[in-house]
Amino acid sequence: xxxxxxxxSGLLESYSLxxxxxxxxxxxxxxxSQHEVVRTELENIETALEQFAQTQAVAPPEWMKGRVMDxxxxxSKPSLPTTPxxxxxxxxxxxxxxxxxxxxxxxxxxxxxxxxxxxxxxxKNEAEKAKTQLIDCEKQKNTNQSLQQQIAHINDPATQKxxxxxxxxxxxxxxxxxxxxxxxxxxxxxGQTQIPTLPTNQDYQLWVxxxxxxxxxxxxxxxNDDTLAAVNNFVGKAxxxxxxxxxxxxxxxxxxxxxxxxxxx
Amino acid sequence: MEEKIIQxxxxxxxEAVSILYDKYGAALFGVILKVVHSRELAEQVLxxxxxxxxxxxxxYDAQKGRLFTWLLNIARNSAIDATRTNYxxxxxxxxxxxxxxxxxxxxxxxxxxxxxxxxxxxxxEKYRILIExxxxxxxxxxxxxxxxxxxxxxxxxxxxxxxxxxxxxxxDTNAGNLGLILLFLENYYSxx
Numbered sequence: 498x499x500x501x502x503x504x505x506s507g508l509l510e511s512y513s514l515x516x517x518x519x520x521x522x523x524x525x526x527x528x529x530s531q532h533e534v535v536r537t538e539l540e541n542i543e544t545a546l547e548q549f550a551q552t553q554a555v556a557p558p559e560w561m562k563g564r565v566m567d568x569x570x571x572x573s574k575p576s577l578p579t580t581p582x583x584x585x586x587x588x589x590x591x592x593x594x595x596x597x598x599x600x601x602x603x604x605x606x607x608x609x610x611x612x613x614x615x616x617x618x619x620x621k622n623e624a625e626k627a628k629t630q631l632i633d634c635e636k637q638k639n640t641n642q643s644l645q646q647q648i649a650h651i652n653d654p655a656t657q658k659x660x661x662x663x664x665x666x667x668x669x670x671x672x673x674x675x676x677x678x679x680x681x682x683x684x685x686x687x688g689q690t691q692i693p694t695l696p697t698n699q700d701y702q703l704w705v706x707x708x709x710x711x712x713x714x715x716x717x718x719x720x721n722d723d724t725l726a727a728v729n730n731f732v733g734k735a736x737x738x739x740x741x742x743x744x745x746x747x748x749x750x751x752x753x754x755x756x757x758x759x760x761x762x
Numbered sequence: 763m764e765e766k767i768i769q770x771x772x773x774x775x776x777e778a779v780s781i782l783y784d785k786y787g788a789a790l791f792g793v794i795l796k797v798v799h800s801r802e803l804a805e806q807v808l809x810x811x812x813x814x815x816x817x818x819x820x821x822y823d824a825q826k827g828r829l830f831t832w833l834l835n836i837a838r839n840s841a842i843d844a845t846r847t848n849y850x851x852x853x854x855x856x857x858x859x860x861x862x863x864x865x866x867x868x869x870x871x872x873x874x875x876x877x878x879x880x881x882x883x884x885x886x887e888k889y890r891i892l893i894e895x896x897x898x899x900x901x902x903x904x905x906x907x908x909x910x911x912x913x914x915x916x917x918x919x920x921x922x923x924x925x926x927x928x929x930x931x932x933x934d935t936n937a938g939n940l941g942l943i944l945l946f947l948e949n950y951y952s953x954x
Contacts, residue, residue, distance in 0.1 A: 507918025510925045513827065514896060515835035516903050526826060536825075543828040545929040547789075550834055554788035555795055557808055562783050565812045569776050 503528055504538055513542045647677075647686055647725050655681040661738050661760035674719075674758060676703070676728065676738045685728035685735075687717060692758075695742065702743045704753055707733030718747040737761045764829055771819035779816050786830055787812075790837040797841035797900045807844050811837040842900035889924040892917065 498506070503524075511517050512525040528535045650656055661674040672692045678685040687703055695701065704713035705728075716729045719740070738760050741753035748754060767785075770778035790811060795804040814836050822832055891910075895901035901909075903917045912920075 505919075505922070506915075507920075507922035510922045511903065511918050513831055513925075514921070515839060516896070529826065539827065541929060542925055543831040545925060545931075546834065547828065547830045549928050550789040550793050550830070553792035553796065555792040556788050557791040557805065561805060561808065562780075562787065565783060565809050566776060566780060568809060568813050569779055569816050 498524070500528075500532060500534070504535070509535070509539050510542055513539060513546060650679060650682075650684065650686060651677050653679055653681075655679050657762060659735075659738050659760045659762045661740055661758045663758050664756065672758070674703075674738075674740055674760070676760065677725075678728075678735055678738075678762065680734070683730065683732070686725040687719065687728050687738075688725040692719075692740075698745050700743055700745055700747060701757075702741050702747050702753070703728065704739040704741060704756070705731050705735050706737040706739065707731065708736050709733065713739060713753055715748055715751055715753075718743070735762050764824075767829060768822065768824055771815070771822060774816070774820065776816075778819065779812055782815065782829075782833065783812060786833055789830075790833060793834065793897070794837050794841040796897070797838065798844050803844055804841070807837065807840045810840050814840070838897075838900065845900055889920055889927065892921050893924050896921070 503509075508517065508521055508525055512522065517525060525535075529539065651658075656677050656679040659676045659678060661676060663672045674687060674692065676685055676687045692701060701719040703716040703719060705716055706713050710733065714731050716731065716738075717726055720726060739753065739756050740758035741748070741756045743749075743754050767778050767781050770781070787808070791804060791808050794807045794811070795801065798804050798807060811833065815833055818836075822829070892906070895906050896903075903914055903921075906912060906917055907914050
């Protein structure tokens with residue numbers, strides 16, 4: 498292509514708008530390298546386009562420059578490498594679509610992950626809470642059943658209450674224990690109140706004295722609380738209940754060590 | 763001045779971007795805005811444009827074109843790409859009214875922009891449409907060929923004529939001189 502035809506072909510204008518294909522681009526750049534008049538012509542075209550663009554100027558937001566400059570920090574350099582021999586005037590539509598999509602995707606996935614993770618945590622917490630509540634309900638149900646049984650036991654006409662009192666007056670006169678014995682079922686419950694706290698190496702133990710047997714029969718080691726405890730089974734007609742102080746865990750020889758409380762049936 | 767900017771740019775000196783932004787930021791933003799029709803997206807494209815300029819500045823070759831042309835093509839191509847994404851559709855839906863408002867306000871405050879569009883509007887349609895399609899709608903010449911059935915060679919010739927018209931305007935006047943632009947319009951119509 499001769500010089501004049503080249504100048505009139507519109508290739509330079511297309512080149513200045515980045516609209517040449519690779520062959521055209523190579524042709525233009527060859528002509529640029531060989532002819533001053535081509536360089537001048539391109540300069541004039543580009544100047545016109547620049548002036549044209551300047552007339553359409555719209556001021557960006559004031560904060561924009563600061564953001565642009567911040568983006569130049571080395572830490573924000575692209576993870577995607579640029580083509581080493583990228584053309585001076587870009588033909589490719591190199592808008593960073595990938596980063597845009599990846600960014601948007603990351604936000605969406607991040608949000609989804611965060612949401613699902615959050616939902617999972619919430620569900621897990623709810624499940625744990627429900628489990629705890631279920632256990633509490635079971636406990637409460639058992640407690641209620643136990644209390645109902647105890648109430649039924651106490652209210653049964655065959656049940657007799659025996660008040661077990663402290664033997665040494667002036668020591669713990671207020672301390673008492675109650676044994677509810679049902680002669681039909683041969684079951685008993687025991688509850689104690691205001692019994693002095695023992696050293697950690699000692700326990701209170703309940704005993705029963707059965708008609709016809711002079712030796713007390715060991716029953717429960719008492720817990721230091723206010724609840725009723727089912728009394729261990731025994732055979733025979735109870736004449737009296739006694740409470741002794743024993744080594745930790747109860748009598749070791751089947752005989753009371755020190756009887757401190759007694760109540761006749 | 764341009765040589766100094768190029769040197770800074772190729773030394774990866776941030777000052778180059780600062781100067782380029784001050785000198786060309788508004789012009790590039792104007793072009794981008796006209797392509798993407800979304801102020802929010804235009805802001806992103808403008809940031810992207812300068813980031814690319816900084817990253818690729820070392821490859822810039824002054825022998826192959828002016829610095830602004832290089833920047834303008836980065837901006838235009840970035841803007842065109844942005845319009846071809848679903849992301850753009852999202853912005854377009856949410857931003858159209860706001861952009862329209864801002865674009866009108868901005869243009870109203872910038873006397874340099876007055877009349878230029880009218881110059882383009884006043885051109886012969888076969889030239890005007892090329893400027894419209896390429897500058898404001900982001901078409902490639904191939905796309906214009908396919909859509910309008912105009913051979914590529916004709917497109918190039920017409921584009922040359924259209925740019926020559928612009929050159930004749932700016933050869934006689936400064937870019938912001940509305941009076942001379944209007945004079946050009948009168949001259950142009952008188953030749954028809």
